[in-house]
Amino acid sequence: xxxxQYYISALLLLAVASMSLSxxxxxxxxxxxxxxxxxxxxxxxxxxxLDKFLKENYLDKYNLTFLYKMPDVSTNMNYNLVPATxxxxxxxxxxxxxxxxxxxDKIAGPEFLxxxxxxxxxxxxxxxxxxxSGTEIVGLAEGGIKxxxxxxxxxxxxxxxxxxxNEYYFKTMHHEFAHILHQTKTYPNEFNTISIGHYDGxxxxxxxxxxxxxxxxxxxxxxxxxxxxxxxxxxxxxTMNESQWARIMDLARRGWVSGDEDDVASEFFCYYYYPDNxxxxxxxxxxxxxxxxxxxxxGVVHHYLRSNRSIVVYDVEDKDGIDGVDAINQKxxxxxxxxxxxxxxxxxxxxxxxxxxxxxxxxxxxxxxxxL
Amino acid sequence: MKKFxxxxxxxxxxxxxxxxxxxxxxxxxxxxxxxVARLEKAQKEYYDILTDKGGKWQLEYYANSNxxxxxxxxxxxxxxxxTIAGKNEWIGRAMGESLSISTFGSETSLWxxxxxxxxxxxxxxxxxxxxxxxxxxxxxxxxxxxxDETGYGHxxxxxxxxxxxxxxxxxxxxxxxxxxxxMTRVDAGVNDETYMNEVDSMKTxxxxxxxxxxxxxxxxxxxxxxxxxxxxxxxxxxxxxxEISTSEYHNIIITHDGLSFMNPxxxxxxxxxxxxxxxxxxxxxRDDNETTMTADLLSNVFAIKTFAWKADxxxxxxTFFDKMRAIKSELNDYEKRTLIGIQISFDAKxxxxxxxxxxxxxxxxxxxxxxxxxxxxxGGEQIKLKYxxxxxxxxxxxxxxxxxxxxxxxxxxxxxxxxxxxxxxxVEMKLSDSGxxxxxxxxxx
Numbered sequence: 001x002x003x004x005q006y007y008i009s010a011l012l013l014l015a016v017a018s019m020s021l022s023x024x025x026x027x028x029x030x031x032x033x034x035x036x037x038x039x040x041x042x043x044x045x046x047x048x049x050l051d052k053f054l055k056e057n058y059l060d061k062y063n064l065t066f067l068y069k070m071p072d073v074s075t076n077m078n079y080n081l082v083p084a085t086x087x088x089x090x091x092x093x094x095x096x097x098x099x100x101x102x103x104x105d106k107i108a109g110p111e112f113l114x115x116x117x118x119x120x121x122x123x124x125x126x127x128x129x130x131x132x133s134g135t136e137i138v139g140l141a142e143g144g145i146k147x148x149x150x151x152x153x154x155x156x157x158x159x160x161x162x163x164x165x166n167e168y169y170f171k172t173m174h175h176e177f178a179h180i181l182h183q184t185k186t187y188p189n190e191f192n193t194i195s196i197g198h199y200d201g202x203x204x205x206x207x208x209x210x211x212x213x214x215x216x217x218x219x220x221x222x223x224x225x226x227x228x229x230x231x232x233x234x235x236x237x238x239t240m241n242e243s244q245w246a247r248i249m250d251l252a253r254r255g256w257v258s259g260d261e262d263d264v265a266s267e268f269f270c271y272y273y274y275p276d277n278x279x280x281x282x283x284x285x286x287x288x289x290x291x292x293x294x295x296x297x298x299g300v301v302h303h304y305l306r307s308n309r310s311i312v313v314y315d316v317e318d319k320d321g322i323d324g325v326d327a328i329n330q331k332x333x334x335x336x337x338x339x340x341x342x343x344x345x346x347x348x349x350x351x352x353x354x355x356x357x358x359x360x361x362x363x364x365x366x367x368x369x370x371x372l
Numbered sequence: 373m374k375k376f377x378x379x380x381x382x383x384x385x386x387x388x389x390x391x392x393x394x395x396x397x398x399x400x401x402x403x404x405x406x407x408v409a410r411l412e413k414a415q416k417e418y419y420d421i422l423t424d425k426g427g428k429w430q431l432e433y434y435a436n437s438n439x440x441x442x443x444x445x446x447x448x449x450x451x452x453x454x455t456i457a458g459k460n461e462w463i464g465r466a467m468g469e470s471l472s473i474s475t476f477g478s479e480t481s482l483w484x485x486x487x488x489x490x491x492x493x494x495x496x497x498x499x500x501x502x503x504x505x506x507x508x509x510x511x512x513x514x515x516x517x518x519x520d521e522t523g524y525g526h527x528x529x530x531x532x533x534x535x536x537x538x539x540x541x542x543x544x545x546x547x548x549x550x551x552x553x554x555m556t557r558v559d560a561g562v563n564d565e566t567y568m569n570e571v572d573s574m575k576t577x578x579x580x581x582x583x584x585x586x587x588x589x590x591x592x593x594x595x596x597x598x599x600x601x602x603x604x605x606x607x608x609x610x611x612x613x614x615e616i617s618t619s620e621y622h623n624i625i626i627t628h629d630g631l632s633f634m635n636p637x638x639x640x641x642x643x644x645x646x647x648x649x650x651x652x653x654x655x656x657x658r659d660d661n662e663t664t665m666t667a668d669l670l671s672n673v674f675a676i677k678t679f680a681w682k683a684d685x686x687x688x689x690x691t692f693f694d695k696m697r698a699i700k701s702e703l704n705d706y707e708k709r710t711l712i713g714i715q716i717s718f719d720a721k722x723x724x725x726x727x728x729x730x731x732x733x734x735x736x737x738x739x740x741x742x743x744x745x746x747x748x749x750x751g752g753e754q755i756k757l758k759y760x761x762x763x764x765x766x767x768x769x770x771x772x773x774x775x776x777x778x779x780x781x782x783x784x785x786x787x788x789x790x791x792x793x794x795x796x797x798x799v800e801m802k803l804s805d806s807g808x809x810x811x812x813x814x815x816x817x
Contacts, residue, residue: 069482080525082498
């Protein structure tokens with residue numbers, strides 16, 4: 001199954017209907033009919049340590065409920081989902097604090113998340129697959145209130161793989177938080193003009209990473225629409241390490257060609273060659289991994305087929321008319337200025353703090369530090 | 373126009389009645405409490421039921437309608453934890469077993485009784501031995517046909533509407549997929565692994581792949597043939613009807629004391645759901661105390677021509693024992709030969725007769741003197757294996773050198789009572805002399 005990952009952000013629509021109600025007599029309100037729930041934690045509970053940690057670090061601090069016991073009714077019943085394991089819930093609770101909440105506290109000040117942070121984080125153990133479209137939801141934000149994180153049961157496999165951990169959890173949270181912020185204070189409209197005409201809301205999942213980078217998008221999902229592009233720009237700039245960023249820039253400066261122009265989901269290539277180096281024959285395309293680079297004495301880089309080093313390989317000409325690197329840099333600059341002016345948040349400081357923490361954290365130490 | 377007027381008048385009267393009614397402040401009291409209070413009360417009641425008496429329950433779990441059911445033991449604790457234990461091949465796979473090996477697994481996770489439209493048992497943290505049936509990942513398959521179930525998985529539930537409690541039985545319904553299931557209270561002192569091993573061993577007691585079919589015997593004398601029992605998805609058709617066009621399929625669950633169909637089935641007007649294992653190894657329907665499930669007559673099973681029954685020489689008594697001892701002695705006198713085994717089978721290649729074969733060994737050489745018999749079914753559970761007087765070449769020689777062999781075969785020609793420890797999977801049989809049951813032999817497939 002081809003898995004394309006994306007986020008869903010839904011605006012909470014509140015419809016207030018004015019109704020003139022008339023009552024035949026005036027009813028007095030009695031005491032609440034709802035059960036009164038105590039805030040006190042039960043020290044005999046199996047989950048007391050985690051519940052105490054969540055109360056002190058999320059509920060009391062940010063008025064945020066961290067839901068790790070998954071009631072299916074809290075999710076979209078069209079998906080088959082399972083709860084998170086208790087152990088992974090503990091680890092993600094600790095990591096969310098260290099790699100996300102503490103970062104914003106440090107860079108933007110402790111009041112920032114109190115005012116704008118999400119109010120519910122819901123952990124879900126499995127991915128949310130959509131079998132009919134072959135897509136997979138990696139994050140879900142509803143009305144800037146609730147953020148759902150999926151695939152939590154794979155967390156322990158990602159401890160040594162920050163790229164995957166970001167992909168499923170922290171990039172998701174930065175992405176969704178970016179939505180919350182721009183829904184509160186609008187970003188400059190200039191951002192929407194940079195890639196205008198190149199968004200594809202219907203077929204973004206069929207696009208290739210190299211193709212969209214060349215068009216000025218950091219991810220395929222960013223190429224779906226303006227707002228997702230804006231959130232993806234911020235989230236990826238913060239979480240991508242230097243080598244990941246350099247790779248995207250490399251893809252962005254290349255030319256790309258479709259292997260089959262009649263098929264929107266076809267592969268895209270950035271190299272071509274002629275069989276037997278004979279330019280009279282039909283050209284063939286090569287994937288990046290099929291090509292090796294060799295630098296000669298004068299510093300010129302030559303490309304050859306990995307399977308046959310006598311075959312010279314050429315770069316595909318960049319014909320889209322877009323400087324992908326420049327477009328991405330423009331978008332980052334707009335996001336940088338907007339975060340500074342609208343929110344007094346330094347994007348580069350935020351990025352550096354995240355990068356430092358994700359390089360150096362130790363899950364066992366964090367568990368121990370918080371008594372979990 | 374008149375019709376219109378009538379309708380208008382009626383509407384006016386109805387509207388007036390509604391308008392007047394809306395000013396009535398008094399509401400008929402149907403329930404003592406409001407809905408929320410009643411729901412909260414039910415929530416607490418079910419919480420107490422689940423944790424009472426040690427909190428151990430057996431769940432007859434069905435993930436979907438196309439798979440057999442699986443037994444799980446759940447021990448609910450008041451601290452919010454639940455220990456879930458099971459033994460099945462899916463647990464084996466979750467533990468890394470590459471083949472379909474039924475494996476025991478137990479893990480502690482979390483539970484709660486939550487409220488939705490009613491009280492709901494929610495197993496709300498992932499338990500790797502239970503929630504595997506709800507995981508939406510592709511199901512690994514050992515067969516060549518491997519459809520992609522990504523996004524679906526088994527589609528099993530892990531939240532259950534608590535429908536009814538009666539006599540230490542909880543009737544629950546899967547919240548998302550709506551399958552009805554039963555939870556039964558189990559003694560808190562039961563050891564989970566021992567219990568699950570006992571359930572697992574029931575599978576081979578009920579359905580042995582070597583017994584091709586068993587029967588449901590209805591009180592009216594009609595029999596239904598049951599095949600594929602070992603798969604726990606029973607193929608069933610009325611005896612005498614066409615197997616291909618009339619077969620129906622029903623999935624079952626093997627329980628600690630018998631088996632149950634996922635849903636009640638109706639066979640010729642008889643409604644059947646649960647069978648309880650009896651002392652003779654057969655199954656008796658708990659719903660009517662009349663319908664049984666048995667294999668074929670023992671004499672018919674013994675006569676199946678593809679079978680080879682091997683004598684258990686450690687379980688042999690009376691004159692049979694004496695003759696076997698004599699055989700061993702005579703073989704020893706005949707150039708130090710030894711008896712390896714005795715077998716009854718059908719010679720489909722040459723003679724088309726049943727045969728009694730003695731396996732003997734001298735040094736590295738093996739000899740198989742064979743004596744031919746006619747199998748006669750005397751009654752339902754009685755046979756005679758009458759020696760025809762014929763033997764193969766080795767048999768002719770051994771009849772002379774070791775005359776007790778022939779005598780042993782002749783003893784089998786008397787009327788033999790047949791018994792088996794399991795009437796449902798009679799892969800072991802005792803043949804005893806009807807005149808003196810102290811004379812017996814024991815045979816295994």
